[in-house]
Amino acid sequence: MSAEASGAPAVFRQRVAAFLQWLQVERGLGSATLEAYRDDLTELERFLLGASLPLATERWSIEPLRRFIVNESERGLKPATLLRRLACLHGFCGFALREGWAQDDWAEHLVSPKLPLLLPHFLSRGEVEKLLEASAASPQPLRDRALVELLYGTGARAFEVTGLRLSGVDWERGFLKLRGKGDKERLAPIGDPALAALKRYLEEERPLLAARAQGRREEVFLGGYGRPLKRQGLYNMLQRLAATAGLAKKVHPHLLRHSCATHLLENGADLRVIQEILGHADVQTTERYTHVATARLRERFLEWHPRAGGTVSARKDSARKQS
Numbered sequence: 590m591s592a593e594a595s596g597a598p599a600v601f602r603q604r605v606a607a608f609l610q611w612l613q614v615e616r617g618l619g620s621a622t623l624e625a626y627r628d629d630l631t632e633l634e635r636f637l638l639g640a641s642l643p644l645a646t647e648r649w650s651i652e653p654l655r656r657f658i659v660n661e662s663e664r665g666l667k668p669a670t671l672l673r674r675l676a677c678l679h680g681f682c683g684f685a686l687r688e689g690w691a692q693d694d695w696a697e698h699l700v701s702p703k704l705p706l707l708l709p710h711f712l713s714r715g716e717v718e719k720l721l722e723a724s725a726a727s728p729q730p731l732r733d734r735a736l737v738e739l740l741y742g743t744g745a746r747a748f749e750v751t752g753l754r755l756s757g758v759d760w761e762r763g764f765l766k767l768r769g770k771g772d773k774e775r776l777a778p779i780g781d782p783a784l785a786a787l788k789r790y791l792e793e794e795r796p797l798l799a800a801r802a803q804g805r806r807e808e809v810f811l812g813g814y815g816r817p818l819k820r821q822g823l824y825n826m827l828q829r830l831a832a833t834a835g836l837a838k839k840v841h842p843h844l845l846r847h848s849c850a851t852h853l854l855e856n857g858a859d860l861r862v863i864q865e866i867l868g869h870a871d872v873q874t875t876e877r878y879t880h881v882a883t884a885r886l887r888e889r890f891l892e893w894h895p896r897a898g899g900t901v902s903a904r905k906d907s908a909r910k911q912s
Contacts (some may be wrong), residue, residue: 744849747842
């Protein structure tokens with residue numbers, strides 16, 4: 590093995606570390622995104638080494654990067670993961686050019702592969718109600734109802750809810766102060782049912798939970814031992830509620846976020862308003878919910894119009910007879 594080859598992985602990893610530090614300090618990206626980008630570049634390193642392609646960014650060209658993306662696409666990665674790989678490459682190559690580690694921003698020449706449009710899954714309003722009702726059987730019924738109300742009522746992300754602090758509730762104006770992606774703070778409106786559920790939890794149940802642990806906790810939501818509720822605890826709680834409610838779907842915090850956005854759109858909310866509520870940096874991210882609404886509109890049309898070629902239920906019956 591040549592001296593260059595033996596030292597290349599170490600140099601590459603040093604550059605990756607510098608890139609991630611720059612993203613954290615200068616761009617303010619959160620820990621989850623940084624870890625995802627680290628995984629992306631680890632996969633790139635593994636691919637380049639396995640294909641005997643150069644790790645030194647000074648020797649890169651469009652070809653090894655194109656081969657990497659093609660390889661990742663053929664592996665059957667989820668579209669969102671593949672798009673993140675591309676975004677990571679764009680960022681890393683641009684950083685390498687600015688640092689003088691490359692002669693060109695090779696990722697600029699990469700063409701994004703055609704990806705299928707994946708529509709977000711969501712709960713019906715009836716399913717949300719069943720989830721809320723199931724909280725009554727929980728060991729912490731008031732907390733769990735408040736959590737479901739907030740996740741569905743505000744469209745907040747899991748880490749935004751678990752990170753919510755007591756000072757972040759604006760009772761008078763009806764807003765939550767959430768800390769979102771990139772550690773950016775935003776205000777999310779909250780409706781009366783969610784506010785009422787939150788108030789009851791804070792007054793009746795949270796003091797009992799807080800008494801189980803030493804020290805004052807600023808986080809709104811606490812676990813069974815009085816410590817701040819973790820994201821995994823939130824996931825586990827929703828799974829238990831879904832099982833109690835008899836829901837076949839895999840319920841997770843983002844499913845409630847999707848449900849919030851979809852139901853807002855169905856009730857006539859403006860796309861820009863939904864963007865602000867969800868805290869999307871780009872309205873294109875919000876636009877995918879219009880595809881959900883369109884798909885549901887067609888489904889209803891096929892089900893109810895007498896000249897639409899048969900009802901949904903009739904087609905299902907026909908399919909069952911043929912199988």
